[in-house]
Amino acid sequence: MALPYGKIVDIGCNIGETFGDRATNVDKRTLQQKREEAKDPNLIIPNFVHADAEKLPFTDLEYCVAVCSELLEHVDDPVKVLNEAQRVAKIIVICVPNEYEWSEDKKPFWSPDHKRWYTEQTIMQLCVETKLKVIQYFKMSYDGWSYFVIQGISRCAYFSGTEAKK
Numbered sequence: 001m002a003l004p005y006g007k008i009v010d011i012g013c014n015i016g017e018t019f020g021d022r023a024t025n026v027d028k029r030t031l032q033q034k035r036e037e038a039k040d041p042n043l044i045i046p047n048f049v050h051a052d053a054e055k056l057p058f059t060d061l062e063y064c065v066a067v068c069s070e071l072l073e074h075v076d077d078p079v080k081v082l083n084e085a086q087r088v089a090k091i092i093v094i095c096v097p098n099e100y101e102w103s104e105d106k107k108p109f110w111s112p113d114h115k116r117w118y119t120e121q122t123i124m125q126l127c128v129e130t131k132l133k134v135i136q137y138f139k140m141s142y143d144g145w146s147y148f149v150i151q152g153i154s155r156c157a158y159f160s161g162t163e164a165k166k
Contacts, residue, residue: 006064011053011085012071013045021046024063028052054080056088061157063089072096072126073114082130090157092132094150096123103144123148131155 010018013025015038026049027034035043051057053068053075066089072078073096085092096118099108109117116122120139127134132152140147 006090007062008065008067009056009058009063009085009089010067010069011056011081012068012074013048014070015043016045016048018067018069023047023067024049024058026051026053026056054084056084058088060087061090061154065089065091065093066154067093067095069093069095070097073116073118076115078116078126079130082126082132086130086132086154086156090154092150092152092154094123094127094148094152096148098139098141098146098148101139101141101146106144118148120148123150127152133158 008019008023009026010016010023011026013023013027015034016025019025024047025045027045028051029037030050031045031048034045035041049057053071054077066085068081068085072081072094075081082092098119099117100119102108124134124137127150132155134150134152136151138149140149
């Protein structure tokens, strides 16, 4: 599974469609639960790992990239999740909906599964609180949808690299 740019862990992968078998696909629901939700008894999620995003079963810095896309708005404690992602990966990619700028036909603030709604200020505050070193940030808007996207260097990788240089 090693890629030219490293291993990927997709945390909260839904049905593993984003990276497929190029990533370890982690979800809190079991494969059987995912099959029932998808109404597909044969649903295959490549490299599937059933795990809690707050307690990932991986070693420190095992992955090059951890992707948390459409995840942080669903979890009880986004600080714990982001801290855990930083523990297992060097680079973190975050994507969260910016429902404040969704068009009405996209039904902003409707999902009962969303435990919070992010603004630019609150997503950046989360990065500060977890010491994620942000290297790229942008707002992506298209067809009535809007998202915040962040790429950062894990504080674990950053401090590990700093210590290694000493």
